[in-house]
Amino acid sequence: GAGVSQSPSNKVTEKGKDVELRCDPISGHTALYWYRQRLGQGLEFLIYFQGNSAPDKSGLPSDRFSAERTGESVSTLTIQRTQQEDSAVYLCASSLEGYYNEQFFGPGTRLTVL
Amino acid sequence: KQEVTQIPAALSVPEGENLVLNCSFTDSAIYNLQWFRQDPGKGLTSLLLIQSSQREQTSGRLNASLDKSSGRSTLYIAASQPGDSATYLCAVSLFNNAGNMLTFGGGTRLMVKP
Numbered sequence: 001g002a003g004v005s006q007s008p009s010n011k012v013t014e015k016g017k018d019v020e021l022r023c024d025p026i027s028g029h030t031a032l033y034w035y036r037q038r039l040g041q042g043l044e045f046l047i048y049f050q051g052n053s054a055p056d057k058s059g060l061p062s063d064r065f066s067a068e069r070t071g072e073s074v075s076t077l078t079i080q081r082t083q084q085e086d087s088a089v090y091l092c093a094s095s096l097e098g099y100y101n102e103q104f105f106g107p108g109t110r111l112t113v114l
Numbered sequence: 115k116q117e118v119t120q121i122p123a124a125l126s127v128p129e130g131e132n133l134v135l136n137c138s139f140t141d142s143a144i145y146n147l148q149w150f151r152q153d154p155g156k157g158l159t160s161l162l163l164i165q166s167s168q169r170e171q172t173s174g175r176l177n178a179s180l181d182k183s184s185g186r187s188t189l190y191i192a193a194s195q196p197g198d199s200a201t202y203l204c205a206v207s208l209f210n211n212a213g214n215m216l217t218f219g220g221g222t223r224l225m226v227k228p
Contacts, residue, residue: 031214045215091158102163105157
C-alpha cells in the first residue's frame with residue numbers, strides 16, 4: 001500500500017515568511033509524529049498526535065511552530081516568521097496505535113530559509 | 115534524559131565484509147529499538163524493530179540484537195554490498211514519554227567499496 005507522503009518535497013522561503021508543511025500518513029495509522037533534522041545534526045522530535053487525544057507538543061522549539069491534524073488523517077506543520085535556523089529537513093512518521101509499533105517515515109520536506 | 119550513541123560515526127569497508135554497527139542508550143526503560151537506513155537526501159527506511167522483550171530480529175543479511183540491561187544494540191550486516199552504503203540510525207522509544215516518540219543516535223555513515 002501507499003507509504004507516508006509529504007509535500008512539498010522542497011521549500012525555499014525568505015526569512016520572516018510563514019510556511020506550511022503537509023503530511024499524509026499511512027491509512028489506518030492513528031499515531032503521527034513530526035521530527036526535524038538540521039544539517040549535521042541528529043533527528044529531533046517535534047510533536048506527536050494519537051487519535052483524538054491532545055497532541056504532545058513537548059518538542060516544539062518555539063511558539064512560532066504549531067501543528068494540526070484532522071482526525072486520523074492529514075497533518076500540517078506551520079512555522080510562522082521563519083528564521084534561518086529553521087532550515088532543516090522536516091520528517092513525518094506514522095504508526096499503528098500502541099507503544100510497540102514500528103514507525104514509518106515519509107521522504108521529508110527540505111526547508112531552506114534565506 | 116535518554117541519550118543514544120552510535121559508534122563508529124563512519125565506516126569504510128571493502129565489498130563482501132561482514133560488519134557490526136553499535137548503538138548504546140543510557141535509559142534501559144524502553145519499549146522498543148528501531149534500526150533505520152537513510153540514503154542521501156532521502157527519508158528513513160525502517161530495517162528492523164526489536165521490542166523490549168526480544169533479544170534479536172533478522173531480515174535477510176541483517177541481524178539486530180538487543181541487550182536492554184546493558185543498554186546496547188548491534189546491527190550485523192553480512193556479506194556487505196555497495197548498495198548497503200548509507201547512514202544507519204538507531205532509535206529508542208521510552209516508557210516515560212507521553213507518546214512513542216523516538217530518540218535517535220547520531221548515525222553511522224557506511225561506505226562499502228566495490
